[in-house]
Amino acid sequence: MKNVLRAAAVCSVLITPIAAQAEEGGMIEAGRQIFNHHCTACHTLDPSKNAFGPSLVGVVGRPAASVPRFSYSKAMQESGLTWNEENLRKWIADNxxxxxxxxxxxxxxxxxxxxxxxxxxxxxLK
Ligand code: HEC
Structure with a gap:
């Protein structure tokens, strides 16, 4: 009896995150398409490679201009920004x-x- 109760509790805990994950998966897919359309020309998804722009793998949460071996503009090096959600939103709206x-x-x-x-x-992209 105890086990049944425990199983029921586990199920209800699991169901919500799965629904949320499906939703998140859809958002990521939609984002990938936007990225392919607007960003891949210059940014690779390979963390070891830079293209015309720096690799964006792991960009969320990292300080601006911190990818090794990429030659950033002076403006970016001196921006003092961290790529949190708010700054990324501003960047893609009007960099x-x-x-x-x-x-x-x-x-x-x-x-x-x-x-x-x-x-x-x-x-x-981690
Ligand atoms: C025409 C080429 C080009 C396109 C298109 C482009 N970028 Fe960039 N991106 C660059 C370059 C070059 C830099 C470095 C800028 C600097 O040093 O001032 C950069 C820098 C960045 C940075 C800062 C990275 C860091 O390490 O500090 C982010 C974030 C970024 N781009 C996101 C995007 C996104 C998202 C898109 C699509 C909406 C996009 N870029 C489209 C060339 C491009």
Whole structure:
């Protein structure tokens, strides 16, 4: 009897995160498409390689301009930013407003949902 109760408790704990994960998976997929469309031309998903832009693997939570062997602009090196959600949102909405004189071409993704998807995707790159 005790075991049955325990199993029931475990089930109800498990079901919610699975639903949340499915939702998150959909957001990551949507973000991947936005990334493929707007960002892959310059950013690789291979952590050991930089392209025209630095690798974005692990970017969420890391300080700006911290990928080794990538030659960042002076503006980015001196920005003092950390790539948290808020700064990433500002960056993809208007990177030149956040870091004037960055070397990254102007991007402007203003749709809040698209920003959410893209950020979920970036978070999944570990
Ligand atoms: C035309 C090429 C190009 C495109 C397209 C591009 N980037 Fe960049 N990105 C760069 C370059 C170059 C830098 C380095 C900027 C600097 O040093 O000022 C950079 C830097 C970044 C950084 C800071 C990384 C760090 O290590 O500090 C982030 C985050 C970023 N890009 C995200 C994106 C996202 C998301 C997209 C798509 C919406 C995108 N970029 C599209 C070229 C590009």
């Amino acid at each position: 030149e407003a956040l870091v004037p004189e960055t070397r990254m071409r102007h991007v402007s993704i203003n749709d809040r949902a698209e920003q959410d998807y893209l950020i979920s995707f970036l978070k999944s």
